[in-house]
Amino acid sequence: MTQVTVWNEFRHERDSEVVADVYPDGIHAVIADALADAGFETRTATLDDPEHGLTEEVLDDTDVLTWWGHAAHDEVRDEIVDRVHERVLDGMGLLVLHSGHYSKIFTRLMGTSCSLKWREAAETERLWVVEPSHPIADGLGEYIEIDDAEMYGERFDIPAPDTLVFTSWFEGGEVFRSGCCYRRGNGRVFYFRPGHETYPVYHDEAIQQVLANAVEWAAPGDGPTPEFGNADPIEDIDESDDRTVH
Ligand code: ZN
Numbered sequence: 001m002t003q004v005t006v007w008n009e010f011r012h013e014r015d016s017e018v019v020a021d022v023y024p025d026g027i028h029a030v031i032a033d034a035l036a037d038a039g040f041e042t043r044t045a046t047l048d049d050p051e052h053g054l055t056e057e058v059l060d061d062t063d064v065l066t067w068w069g070h071a072a073h074d075e076v077r078d079e080i081v082d083r084v085h086e087r088v089l090d091g092m093g094l095l096v097l098h099s100g101h102y103s104k105i106f107t108r109l110m111g112t113s114c115s116l117k118w119r120e121a122a123e124t125e126r127l128w129v130v131e132p133s134h135p136i137a138d139g140l141g142e143y144i145e146i147d148d149a150e151m152y153g154e155r156f157d158i159p160a161p162d163t164l165v166f167t168s169w170f171e172g173g174e175v176f177r178s179g180c181c182y183r184r185g186n187g188r189v190f191y192f193r194p195g196h197e198t199y200p201v202y203h204d205e206a207i208q209q210v211l212a213n214a215v216e217w218a219a220p221g222d223g224p225t226p227e228f229g230n231a232d233p234i235e236d237i238d239e240s241d242d243r244t245v246h
Pocket of ligand 1: 099
């Protein structure tokens with residue numbers, strides 16, 4: 001069974017009544033419940049847990065890690081980021097959610113600033129499925145509509161995604177690449193935009209469906225383990241002109 005670790009900064013929910021009303025047990029609890037209902041084995045981890053809840057043991061037992069952070073990206077310790085990064089390159093899936101665009105792990109994996117435009121005005125967002133045959137779009141309609149969303153607008157300073165699954169339109173006029181797939185090393189990375197802390201976005205069934213589909217997609221595959229370094233030839237080759245300095 002695919003094992004998912006749902007990571008959350010878990011500060012807004014404890015600092016703000018408005019946020020606690022929407023996510024009384026934290027954003028991570030709602031996401032973990034939704035993924036458990038979808039048939040995944042889930043656990044949660046938060047910033048203030050020892051080692052941010054991301055010990056070697058936890059990560060060794062994690063097929064897909066989901067990441068929600070916003071106000072405390074800088075408090076994530078670099079050695080934990082190194083650890084997560086290494087696991088992604090080894091094949092662990094990573095779902096980066098909403099304001100996780102500025103997390104240390106995402107900016108490192110992307111190699112760009114990941115900056116964007118934003119506005120908090122409870123406006124409508126329509127996420128268009130622009131790659132309907134992609135597994136992350138399974139079971140969805142042509143678009144998902146969110147009544148109250150924070151706006152994220154282009155330009156979003158990311159490398160061009162390997163596959164773009166969603167493009168958002170906002171009531172105020174902006175557009176945004178909302179569902180971006182990448183491969184990094186052996187790992188699959190999906191950035192998914194919706195999820196501002198003061199709006200009940202993660203309670204939405206269609207959003208939960210995307211998260212479940214994305215976990216399925218990002219889970220490690222069964223491909224061969226690549227071998228790197230100096231390699232003996234598989235076929236007989238004429239080495240008489242070899243000029244290697246030994
Ligand atoms: Zn937000």
